[in-house]
Amino acid sequence: MNAYKSLLPVDEDGYYGRFGGAYIPEILHKNVENLLEAFHRYVDDEEFNKEFDQLLRDYVGRPSPLYRANRLSELYGTNIYLKREDLNHTGAHKINSAIGSALLAKRMGKHRIIAETGAGQHGVATATVCALMGMECVVYMGATDVERQQPNVERMRMLGAKVEPVHSGNKTLKDATNEAIRDWCCNPDSFYIIGSTVGPHPYPEMVAHFQSVISREIKEQLRSQIGHENPDYVVACVGGGSNAAGAFYHFINSPGVKLIAAEAAGLGVDTGETAATISVGTEGIIHGARTLVMQTPDGQIIEPYSVSAGLDYPGIGPLHAFLASSGRAEVIAVTDREALDAAFRLTRVEGIIPALESAHALAILDKKRFSHDDIVVINVSGRGDKDMHTYLKYQD
Numbered sequence: 001m002n003a004y005k006s007l008l009p010v011d012e013d014g015y016y017g018r019f020g021g022a023y024i025p026e027i028l029h030k031n032v033e034n035l036l037e038a039f040h041r042y043v044d045d046e047e048f049n050k051e052f053d054q055l056l057r058d059y060v061g062r063p064s065p066l067y068r069a070n071r072l073s074e075l076y077g078t079n080i081y082l083k084r085e086d087l088n089h090t091g092a093h094k095i096n097s098a099i100g101s102a103l104l105a106k107r108m109g110k111h112r113i114i115a116e117t118g119a120g121q122h123g124v125a126t127a128t129v130c131a132l133m134g135m136e137c138v139v140y141m142g143a144t145d146v147e148r149q150q151p152n153v154e155r156m157r158m159l160g161a162k163v164e165p166v167h168s169g170n171k172t173l174k175d176a177t178n179e180a181i182r183d184w185c186c187n188p189d190s191f192y193i194i195g196s197t198v199g200p201h202p203y204p205e206m207v208a209h210f211q212s213v214i215s216r217e218i219k220e221q222l223r224s225q226i227g228h229e230n231p232d233y234v235v236a237c238v239g240g241g242s243n244a245a246g247a248f249y250h251f252i253n254s255p256g257v258k259l260i261a262a263e264a265a266g267l268g269v270d271t272g273e274t275a276a277t278i279s280v281g282t283e284g285i286i287h288g289a290r291t292l293v294m295q296t297p298d299g300q301i302i303e304p305y306s307v308s309a310g311l312d313y314p315g316i317g318p319l320h321a322f323l324a325s326s327g328r329a330e331v332i333a334v335t336d337r338e339a340l341d342a343a344f345r346l347t348r349v350e351g352i353i354p355a356l357e358s359a360h361a362l363a364i365l366d367k368k369r370f371s372h373d374d375i376v377v378i379n380v381s382g383r384g385d386k387d388m389h390t391y392l393k394y395q396d
């Protein structure tokens with residue numbers, strides 16, 4: 001179509017090996033095709049990227065620091081660098097792709113944005129960029145989640161978004177997503193912002209592209225701090241996979257850089273109370289993509305469980321299904337307890353309270369041995385303010 005070439009192992013139809021693609025109802029074909037066309041048209045456009053970079057710098061506060069955690073490094077006998085996405089405006093990485101997506105929506109002449117949200121983090125990021133750009137914002141959220149996540153609901157409303165509680169099914173993320181897709185079918189003039197590297201092609205590729213600023217910065221920061229741009233390890237948590245995709249992006253084709261994805265084991269991968277999709281999932285279709293899915297033998301989605309709302313998803317982005325199955329990434333399942341311990345440790349040793357999601361990545365330090373000259377970069381995807389009530393409950 002044009003000169004744009006993704007650095008991801010993805011083909012023209014959005015397949016990462018046998019994962020990905022676009023499994024959508026006929027009525028959405030035109031919407032998805034228009035999106036793909038717009039993405040290819042603007043991804044290398046100078047004006048577009050200038051506006052995107054400027055907002056990442058002046059609004060989000062990028063580059064986020066790459067911080068050598070000295071006391072943590074000493075404790076684990078290795079060299080630990082924390083990529084501080086927790087310091088972004090709104091407190092996590094999600095704002096990066098929300099801004100990229102909203103800029104694309106603006107270029108496409110859209111004024112109405114739809115989104116779905118589970119814990120509310122993606123809803124808040126979307127409501128934020130809609131306020132920033134003067135766009136109408138409708139966020140679908142399961143009625144159960146609306147009750148559980150009141151502070152984020154209030155935040156979205158204060159930002160001017162309309163929060164639509166969804167009363168079907170389990171009244172959680174899956175049901176909110178169905179409702180958002182239904183809205184998109186009826187309102188093709190709206191733009192659907194997805195919060196992770198999931199959904200039909202080109203969403204996984206597009207979201208990974210907007211998040212790739214994370215690894216682009218890591219390379220520059222390592223070059224200036226240690227004199228070379230490749231670490232030995234990059235570690236990130238995976239829910240749908242967007243912060244991991246951003247942290248891995250520019251290293252995927254450098255086999256010397258080992259990639260580790262931490263998924264949420266909940267109470268344990270074999271307990272039935274888990275969100276470790278890569279460990280226990282089987283191939284299926286969810287939200288328009290072929291990937292690994294937590295499902296019964298006859299294809300019913302199994303409700304996932306994790307103490308961390310942001311990792312509580314029964315699928316996984318097709319990129320990560322591929323990286324795991326091809327052996328490019330190592331996947332380690334981290335239990336609630338291991339993540340909580342890692343969060344308390346980081347807080348006490350470095351004075352940083354991480355998001356519960358990010359704590360799953362930090363817990364890798366207790367599960368894998370690194371040598372004293374390894375350079376280990378851990379993506380701290382978000383800050384822990386939103387998780388204080390959970391931390392207080394589990395504090396010894």
Ligand SMILES: *Cc1c(COP(=O)(O)O)cnc(C)c1O
Nearest residue numbers: 196239240241242243310357382
């Ligand atoms: C939403 C969220 C995640 C999980 O989403 P990914 O798409 O897998 O990155 C991780 N960390 C934080 C702080 C989040 O808000």
